[in-house]
Amino acid sequence: MKVKGHGQAKVLNTAELQRLFTEGFPNPRDRALFGICLFTGCRISEALALEVSDIKGGTLTFRKSTTKGKLKTRQVAITDSLKPFLDNYHPLRKIGDAGFLFPGKQPWKHLSRYAADKLLRAGCSRIGVEGVSTHSFRRTALTQMHNAGIPLKHIQEISGHHDLGTLQAYLEVSTEQKHKAVSVIGW
Numbered sequence: 001m002k003v004k005g006h007g008q009a010k011v012l013n014t015a016e017l018q019r020l021f022t023e024g025f026p027n028p029r030d031r032a033l034f035g036i037c038l039f040t041g042c043r044i045s046e047a048l049a050l051e052v053s054d055i056k057g058g059t060l061t062f063r064k065s066t067t068k069g070k071l072k073t074r075q076v077a078i079t080d081s082l083k084p085f086l087d088n089y090h091p092l093r094k095i096g097d098a099g100f101l102f103p104g105k106q107p108w109k110h111l112s113r114y115a116a117d118k119l120l121r122a123g124c125s126r127i128g129v130e131g132v133s134t135h136s137f138r139r140t141a142l143t144q145m146h147n148a149g150i151p152l153k154h155i156q157e158i159s160g161h162h163d164l165g166t167l168q169a170y171l172e173v174s175t176e177q178k179h180k181a182v183s184v185i186g187w
Contacts, residue, residue: 008135008139009131009132009133009134009135009136009138009139010129010130010131010132010133010136010139011136011139011140011143012129012132012136012137012140016127016129017038017140019127019129020034020123020124020127020129021034021035023126023127024122024123024124024126024127024129025119025123026123026126028085028088028089028090029089029091029102030119030123031085031088031089032085032086032088032089032101032102033047033048033102033111033116033119034120034123034137035081035082035085035086036050036060036082036085036086037134037137037138037141038082038137038140038141039078039079039081039082039085039141040060040062040076040082040141040158041076041137041138041141041142041145041155041158041159042060042062042076042138042160043068043135043138044113044116044117044134044135044137045066045068045113046062046066046068047102048100048102048110048111048112048113048116049063049066049100049110050062050066050100050101050102051099051100051101052091052099052100052101053099054101055078055086055101058077058078059075059076059077059078060075060076060078061073061074061075062074062075062076062160068160072160074157074158074160076158091103102116113134116134117133117134120132120133120134138159142155142159145158
């Protein structure tokens, strides 16, 4: 858990996620933004850089130019869990605005990481959860996939990690999982 910006981002449990998306985030934009982060395992900067045209045919496209390392474009399916958040969000636009899904105050820019962080902190404050950062959604998504038995190679394709060692650093191992692991030792 992060404390004053140090440590790894907290992995959110189901109850915390449900409260955050029902009570913590007051508007469709916030639910859509952080829903994308959760249900695709993307980085906050990747979600913020999405353009309206990046949603097509049931997939979200994270363009190579907006990913960390700028090495590869990724496409992630829009799941039934994410779809309602996107359907309920309609970005406000003015003539001359860029096509960002999450436009910022200046029409040619997207919402900033700082602004997204403020939205998240306010949402967490509303429900009394600490240790959360924008990276919590990525860690939560990757950990949930791993706990569900999804092969690491598949998770790696979704997350865009080039190195399995880096991906594994994201995965949280619970006390129960550690207990189960050592309980199988013996003769």
